[in-house]
Amino acid sequence: MEKWRGKFAVITGASAGIGEEIAKDFLKNGINVIGLARRPELILQYGEKIVGEGYGKVYAHKCDVTSLESIKDAFKWIEEQFEVIHILVNNAGILKSLKILGDEDCGDKINEVIQTNFNGLVHCSHEAYRLIKKSEDYGFIININSNAGHRIFFPAPGLSHNVYHGTKFAVTATSEIMRQELIMQENDKVRVTSISPGVVNTELFAKAGHASPTNFYGNVPSIKAEDVANAVSYLLTTPYYVNITELTIKHVSQK
Numbered sequence: 001m002e003k004w005r006g007k008f009a010v011i012t013g014a015s016a017g018i019g020e021e022i023a024k025d026f027l028k029n030g031i032n033v034i035g036l037a038r039r040p041e042l043i044l045q046y047g048e049k050i051v052g053e054g055y056g057k058v059y060a061h062k063c064d065v066t067s068l069e070s071i072k073d074a075f076k077w078i079e080e081q082f083e084v085i086h087i088l089v090n091n092a093g094i095l096k097s098l099k100i101l102g103d104e105d106c107g108d109k110i111n112e113v114i115q116t117n118f119n120g121l122v123h124c125s126h127e128a129y130r131l132i133k134k135s136e137d138y139g140f141i142i143n144i145n146s147n148a149g150h151r152i153f154f155p156a157p158g159l160s161h162n163v164y165h166g167t168k169f170a171v172t173a174t175s176e177i178m179r180q181e182l183i184m185q186e187n188d189k190v191r192v193t194s195i196s197p198g199v200v201n202t203e204l205f206a207k208a209g210h211a212s213p214t215n216f217y218g219n220v221p222s223i224k225a226e227d228v229a230n231a232v233s234y235l236l237t238t239p240y241y242v243n244i245t246e247l248t249i250k251h252v253s254q255k
C-alpha cells in the first residue's frame, strides 16, 4: 500500500456503499481520491472529515456513468486538474429486479442496468487508461464485479436480477480481455483485477425496491462494505509483478 502513497485514484460510485469504504481506506493510506458519482457532494462530506498527517486529499466530480458525454466531461476535468492518474476503481453499479421474458415495459430498467454496470465500466476504463499510461508509472484497474458474474442465482420466484447477472458476466469477460490487451501491448506496468463479492449489506437492494439483502435473498448472511474495501487494499500491497486477476469474497456461511 505504501508505494501508492501520493498517487491519484479515480473511484466511480464513491458516494455510498462499497465505493465510499474503498475511498476512505485509500485516503487513510495517503492515496488521493477523485470520486465520481451523480451525488459528488456526498463524497466531499465524508472525505473532508478524513484529514490527518499522511492522509490523501479528496476531490469529487459529478458523473453519470450511463452517459458517455458525462464520462468524457469528468475525465477531461480530471486531466485538466491532475494531468495523470494511477488507479481506477470501477465500482458504480445498480440492481433491478425484472424478467427479460415476461415483464411489461421493462426496457428502460434493462437499459439503465446495462449502461451503468457495463457501458460505464468500459468507457471509464478507456478514458482512465489514457491518463494512467500518460503517467508512465505503475497503474491498476480494479473492477467491482460480483458472485453474480460467475454463477446464476434465482433466489425466489418473482425476484430476478438476470440483466444484472448478464452485466456482471460481461465484467468477468471484459476484465480478462483488458488484462490480455495490456499483455499484447507489452504494458506490464498496469494490472487489471476483478473483485467479486457475495452479498454485501448496502443500499443497493433498497434502491432495487427490496428492504435489505435478507429481504431480497431470504436468510442469506452478508458481509460489510469495509470487507470489500479491505480486499481492494490488499491488492495494492502485492508486488508489481503479481496480478491477482480474480478475487471472490463471501460470507463464511454463504453458499
Ligand code: NDP
Binding pocket: 012, 013, 014, 015, 016, 017, 018, 019, 036, 037, 038, 039, 040, 063, 064, 065, 066, 091, 092, 093, 094, 116, 144, 145, 146, 147, 196, 197, 198, 199, 200, 201, 202, 203, 204, 205, 207, 213, 225
Ligand atoms: P450502493 O447502492 O450502496 O452504491 C452504488 C454507488 O454507485 C453509489 O455511489 C451511486 O452513486 C453509484 N452509481 C449508481 N448509478 C450511477 C450512475 N449512473 N453514475 C454514477 N454513479 C452511479 O451499492 P453497492 O455499494 O452495494 O454497489 C457497488 C458495486 O458493488 C456495484 O457495482 C455492485 O454491483 C457491486 N456489488 C454489490 C454487492 C452487494 O451485495 N451490495 C455484491 C456484489 C457486487 P450516485 O447515486 O451518487 O450516483
